Amino acid sequence: MAWNEPGSGKQRDPWRDSGGNNRGSGGSRKPPDMDDLIKRIRAFFNRLTGGGGGGLGMAIIGLLIAWVALDSWARIDASQSGVVLRFGQFSRLMPPGINLKWPRPIESVFKVNAKQISSVSDQVRMLTQDENIVQVDFNVQYQIGDPEKFLFGVRGPDETLAQAAESAVRTVIGASSMDTILSGQRTELIVTAKKLLQATLDQYGTGLVITELNFQNVRPPQEVKDAFDDANRALQDKQRLEELAKADASQLVPEARGDAARIRAEAEGYKSEKTERALGDADRFNLIEAQYRAAPEVTRKRLYLETMQQVVSSMPKVIDSTSGKNILYVPITGDEKTTPAAAAAAVAADASKGDH
Amino acid sequence: MRFFSIALIVILMVIGANSVFIVSEGQTAIVLQFGRIVQTDYKPGIHLKLPVLQQVQRFDTRVLTLDSAPERYLTAEKKDVNIDFFVKWRVVDAEKYYTSVAGDETRAQQRIGPIVKEGLRTAVNTRILRELVSGGRTDLTEALVTEANRATTGLGIQVVDLRIKRIDLPEDGTVLGSVYERMRSERLKVANKLRAEGSETAKTIRADAERQAIVVKAEAYRDAQKTRGEGDAKASETYAAAYGKNPEFYAFYRSLESYRDSLAKPNGVLMLDSKSEFLHYLQESK
Numbered sequence: 001m002a003w004n005e006p007g008s009g010k011q012r013d014p015w016r017d018s019g020g021n022n023r024g025s026g027g028s029r030k031p032p033d034m035d036d037l038i039k040r041i042r043a044f045f046n047r048l049t050g051g052g053g054g055g056l057g058m059a060i061i062g063l064l065i066a067w068v069a070l071d072s073w074a075r076i077d078a079s080q081s082g083v084v085l086r087f088g089q090f091s092r093l094m095p096p097g098i099n100l101k102w103p104r105p106i107e108s109v110f111k112v113n114a115k116q117i118s119s120v121s122d123q124v125r126m127l128t129q130d131e132n133i134v135q136v137d138f139n140v141q142y143q144i145g146d147p148e149k150f151l152f153g154v155r156g157p158d159e160t161l162a163q164a165a166e167s168a169v170r171t172v173i174g175a176s177s178m179d180t181i182l183s184g185q186r187t188e189l190i191v192t193a194k195k196l197l198q199a200t201l202d203q204y205g206t207g208l209v210i211t212e213l214n215f216q217n218v219r220p221p222q223e224v225k226d227a228f229d230d231a232n233r234a235l236q237d238k239q240r241l242e243e244l245a246k247a248d249a250s251q252l253v254p255e256a257r258g259d260a261a262r263i264r265a266e267a268e269g270y271k272s273e274k275t276e277r278a279l280g281d282a283d284r285f286n287l288i289e290a291q292y293r294a295a296p297e298v299t300r301k302r303l304y305l306e307t308m309q310q311v312v313s314s315m316p317k318v319i320d321s322t323s324g325k326n327i328l329y330v331p332i333t334g335d336e337k338t339t340p341a342a343a344a345a346a347v348a349a350d351a352s353k354g355d356h
Numbered sequence: 357m358r359f360f361s362i363a364l365i366v367i368l369m370v371i372g373a374n375s376v377f378i379v380s381e382g383q384t385a386i387v388l389q390f391g392r393i394v395q396t397d398y399k400p401g402i403h404l405k406l407p408v409l410q411q412v413q414r415f416d417t418r419v420l421t422l423d424s425a426p427e428r429y430l431t432a433e434k435k436d437v438n439i440d441f442f443v444k445w446r447v448v449d450a451e452k453y454y455t456s457v458a459g460d461e462t463r464a465q466q467r468i469g470p471i472v473k474e475g476l477r478t479a480v481n482t483r484i485l486r487e488l489v490s491g492g493r494t495d496l497t498e499a500l501v502t503e504a505n506r507a508t509t510g511l512g513i514q515v516v517d518l519r520i521k522r523i524d525l526p527e528d529g530t531v532l533g534s535v536y537e538r539m540r541s542e543r544l545k546v547a548n549k550l551r552a553e554g555s556e557t558a559k560t561i562r563a564d565a566e567r568q569a570i571v572v573k574a575e576a577y578r579d580a581q582k583t584r585g586e587g588d589a590k591a592s593e594t595y596a597a598a599y600g601k602n603p604e605f606y607a608f609y610r611s612l613e614s615y616r617d618s619l620a621k622p623n624g625v626l627m628l629d630s631k632s633e634f635l636h637y638l639q640e641s642k
Binding site: 056076085087088089090107112124125126127128129130131132133148151152154155156159163164166167170174175177200203204205206213217220222223225227228231232233234235237238239240241244245246248249250252253255256257259261263264266267268270271272273274275277278279281282283286287288289292293300303304305307308310311312314315316318319 | 362378379380381383399400402404407416418419420421423442444480485486489490514516517519520521522523524525532535536538539540542543544545547548550551552554555557558559560561562564565566568569572573575576577579580581582583584586587588590591592593594595597598599601602606607608609611613615616621622624625626627628633634
């Protein structure tokens with residue numbers, strides 16, 4: 001008959017309810033009362049060996065004591081967690097520190113690095129939904145969330161994680177188009193892959209928890225790298241062309257505005273010039289007209305003569321004297337086009353013609 | 357006497373040790389008596405058995421892995437693909453497991469492997485690559501798991517899951533090359549499109565800027581012409597007001613001004629009649 005019947009729901013603990021079978025009542029977590037125990041064991045052996053208290057009995061007792069002393073505690077590091085099995089059955093988890101336990105074969109402890117974060121990286125080439133090929137470098141960071149499951153759920157939890165991670169990454173990559181994968185929308189894929197991976201690990205009962213999953217690098221395969229690089233360059237070319245055009249535009253429009261301002265200013269200038277000149281001319285005319293009104297004859301004569309003087313004095317002159325006294329006035333100037341001599345000759349010829 | 361008592365102790369200890377057995381977490385056990393199964397389905401813990409006469413056989417109940425080597429399959433459109441999968445399975449019925457494969461993992465996996473591969477081959481044959489790669493992985497594997505479980509019921513095992521690790525185009529096949537070729541031409545298309553779009557946008561931006569410039573200048577011209585007209589009108593008004601007072605004198609005065617402006621230049625020869633009014637006193641003193 002087993003201590004714990006297979007299939008019986010309630011667990012019976014032989015060491016807890018025995019009521020002084022091997023020691024006095026009290027919490028089973030406390031260390032056994034050594035002196036009492038040794039006394040009882042010695043008495044037991046004495047009875048068996050006929051009270052002789054021989055060397056062999058003492059040796060056995062010594063070995064037992066040493067075994068109990070050495071194996072009734074376990075040291076758990078800060079990063080670890082201890083899984084205690086009592087007769088192979090899960091009993092409790094040990095926190096970091098020195099913990100007491102029953103010596104083997106009653107209780108045995110398995111230590112796992114529960115707080116340590118492990119990491120798996122892989123580089124795989126996968127098909128995308130649109131039958132393209134991408135190369136993905138991914139990294140998974142995980143730790144042991146449930147030490148009991150980690151030990152007894154799956155054989156080789158770490159390899160299982162590596163396999164499941166590859167499968168999860170492939171699943172999300174295979175369900176996405178290459179443009180989605182290569183563009184910035186990777187976060188969504190990563191989240192999906194992480195969820196998928198965690199669900200798989202939970203399904204298998206690995207006791208592992210994914211803390212992080214990353215696609216460190218996603219790129220097209222080497223064989224088509226040049227084409228992808230060219231497409232990237234094309235994008236830059238596009239942006240460059242647009243920027244250049246914008247630069248030109250930002251120059252063209254202000255320049256046009258400058259021109260417009262100049263055109264307007266010139267017109268304003270013209271307007272002012274016209275108006276002011278007209279006013280000036282009008283004022284001058286008004287003043288002279290007033291004088292003219294006062295002495296019309298003299299003023300008229302004077303104006304005429306002054307003008308004639310200006311006109312005549314600045315030009316070479318030929319005076320036709322056919323009808324009067326012979327007076328020829330030829331001033332000497334350097335003008336080659338119309339030398340007075342030529343002019344005089346022409347006049348003379350004209351005059352002689354007129355004689356005939 | 358003493359020797360006998362020690363021998364007795366040793367014998368009792370051996371028998372005592374042989375009448376209990378421990379089943380650890382992650383294990384199950386069956387007890388055999390002369391090769392016949394007496395009891396099965398032992399949970400983790402300490403259990404009793406008859407010493408010497410009964411033997412314990414322990415089995416791993418943890419989830420185990422069958423990791424296949426990549427194999428070549430043919431899709432519905434006759435494309436070669438390499439598929440690599442793994443199967444997760446565990447022992448659920450120790451008695452059946454012991455009787456069918458003698459508790460041997462390798463033998464169990466040799467039974468599972470072909471069943472899964474056959475199912476996979478059929479599934480791949482009826483699907484095109486695109487279906488396999490995209491949605492196909494999970495719904496395909498779920499059916500395969502059910503199928504594998506049905507086929508392996510007698511083995512006392514449960515197929516927990518089947519996952520496709522990789523679906524790849526074989527390196528030596530022609531498909532891979534054509535995929536690369538297509539990827540390249542797609543990129544070329546993208547590149548050309550991008551460059552053309554860049555050119556388009558640039559032209560649009562320039563044309564718009566030029567249009568703006570023309571509009572700005574035309575507006576300025578419009579305003580300028582108006583301003584000039586205003587100037588002209590104002591001047592005209594001023595002149596009319598002033599000259600209207602004495603049109604006859606204006607004609608005289610303005611004519612003189614014109615002569616001065618147009619004739620008082622040293623190019624040309626002025627011919628004067630000696631009888632003109634200007635030269636009147638040159639001829640006659642009276």
